[in-house]
Amino acid sequence: xxxxxxxxxxxxxxxxTSVKIECRSxxxxxxxxxxxxxxPKKSLMLMATSNEGSxxxxxxxxxxxxxxxxxxxxxxxxxxxxxxxPEDSSFYICSAPTGSSGSSTDTQYFGPGTRLTVL
Amino acid sequence: RKEVEQDPGPFNVPEGATxxxxxxxxxxxxxxxxxxxxxxxxxxxxxxxxxxxxxxDGRFTAQLNRASQYISLLIRDSKLSDSATYLCxxxxxTGFQKLVFGTGTRLLVSP
Numbered sequence: 001x002x003x004x005x006x007x008x009x010x011x012x013x014x015x016x017t018s019v020k021i022e023c024r025s026x027x028x029x030x031x032x033x034x035x036x037x038x039x040p041k042k043s044l045m046l047m048a049t050s051n052e053g054s055x056x057x058x059x060x061x062x063x064x065x066x067x068x069x070x071x072x073x074x075x076x077x078x079x080x081x082x083x084x085x086p087e088d089s090s091f092y093i094c095s096a097p098t099g100s101s102g103s104s105t106d107t108q109y110f111g112p113g114t115r116l117t118v119l
Numbered sequence: 120r121k122e123v124e125q126d127p128g129p130f131n132v133p134e135g136a137t138x139x140x141x142x143x144x145x146x147x148x149x150x151x152x153x154x155x156x157x158x159x160x161x162x163x164x165x166x167x168x169x170x171x172x173x174x175x176d177g178r179f180t181a182q183l184n185r186a187s188q189y190i191s192l193l194i195r196d197s198k199l200s201d202s203a204t205y206l207c208x209x210x211x212x213t214g215f216q217k218l219v220f221g222t223g224t225r226l227l228v229s230p
Contacts (some may be wrong), residue, residue, distance in 0.1 A: 093162050110164070
């Protein structure tokens with residue numbers, strides 16, 4: 001099946017630093033990728049939709065200047081958490097649909113997630 | 120009201136038991152429905168899609184009632200390996216896929 005990878009799997013950083021997370025589709029092209037965040041014992045919450053060749057679409061309440069998204073190619077999207085603070089500590093997960101049409105029948109595959117801890 | 124609501128859990132059942140999870144969604148325009156499984160500190164993995172006619176995959180049966188905006192998952196003959204959190208997921212498909220996740224129901228299957 002389709003594979004989505006994320007790097008790094010875990011990162012610990014100091015408050016105020018920026019952290020970049022990469023999401024790659026390994027065996028298919030993804031014009032769109034999604035970024036989610038999951039706090040402990042909470043559900044996954046969609047943060048933004050990453051679009052190759054255009055600006056990302058952010059969900060309400062997500063600061064676009066804090067969470068920078070760059071969809072550099074058809075297989076790579078990056079999320080940069082700028083000036084990270086302890087409240088940004090969370091599990092960040094990306095996903096990519098296998099189809100290019102955006103149909104509701106496309107299957108979304110999730111990356112293994114990145115656990116961010118900001119001290 | 121949450122967009123997707125699930126049984127709070129956790130469900131503690133012995134091996135071999137049958138267990139059912141329920142889920143309701145608030146947006147009547149929702150297009151497609153899924154059950155995902157998430158193990159502790161891992162990413163969610165698709166368990167099965169849910170169709171209006173109901174569908175079965177081995178020991179797992181999913182049902183959808185669009186009129187009641189209700190989704191269910193039945194697991195028969197529970198295995199230890201079924202222990203996980205089960206996420207009810209709805210696709211709003213507002214021009215493109217937008218998955219909305221429930222908070223999940225935790226299942227613990229004991230020997």
